[in-house]
Amino acid sequence: MDHQTVLQGMQQLSHLDRDVKEAFTELGMPEVRVRPSGFETFLFTIISQQLSTKAATTIMGRALGLMEETTPDQFMKIPAQSLRDAGLSFRKIEYTQGLAEAVLDGTFNIDGLENFSDEDAIKEIIKLRGLGRWSAEIYLMFSLGRMDVFPADDLGLLVGLQLMKGLDSRPTPKQAREMVKHWTPWRSIGALFLWHYYHHHISTLN
Structure with missing residues (x-):
């Protein structure tokens, strides 16, 4: 998951989802994360x-x-x-x-x-x-660089999705998975961006 791959994924997600496009224009690229395997x-x-x-x-x-x-x-x-x-x-x-x-x-x-x-x-x-x-x-x-994984049990992702989509309440993991189905095959990049979005908005609230 290098910078070029994340950029490509964000560009594709921006075509698939208007909310992602608007948020990406506002916040720019998420930080690339890589862990060694093993x-x-x-x-x-x-x-x-x-x-x-x-x-x-x-x-x-x-x-x-x-x-x-x-x-x-x-x-x-x-x-x-x-x-x-x-x-x-x-x-x-x-x-x-x-x-x-x-x-x-x-x-x-x-x-x-x-x-x-x-x-x-x-x-x-x-x-x-x-x-x-x-x-x-x-x-x-x-660690394996898989591009279509969405860890829907993550609280930060759920809150980020709620904020980005303007929802009244936090979606359940099952609801979140349904909401991002159309992000395939870039759901890992979408998750990375939701964390980015979450941390930005939480820091502005504090």
Whole structure:
């Protein structure tokens, strides 16, 4: 998901949706987001749940400092108490160790996700405890570069859609998916822009 791809997507969405066109003219390009694919990103995804970005980054840094390199094998060698001391909860230790074990025993093939369709890749990811559909969709968007994913359970997207469409109430995830069906095959870019729109309007309210 590079700058040129996002620009192309925004241009296409502007043809498909008048509200997007008006908002794009007002706000310009959303920030391009890219995350590396692989074990480290899944590890951070679990660690960061229900934490601020700052707190999650601090804890992740401590965890990384306990390994010579960030691999499932190295992670499994870390004593549980060391992970607790780094800031992981007992539940997150369970989930992260489960992730590492699944990679090591071959039941979760991270590299193989590239060969799956969007929905099949999501199904593979959410088989793991601690990783839900939202986490899977974010991974597809920013680590695998899939262009037609819409994480409709995201509160920021729902509020952004409400604001951009001038709705009286926030749409449900199901309603949101219906509302952006015509954005296919650029729903990932549309989601990126809705976050951009949401943060702009929330900051003006504050």
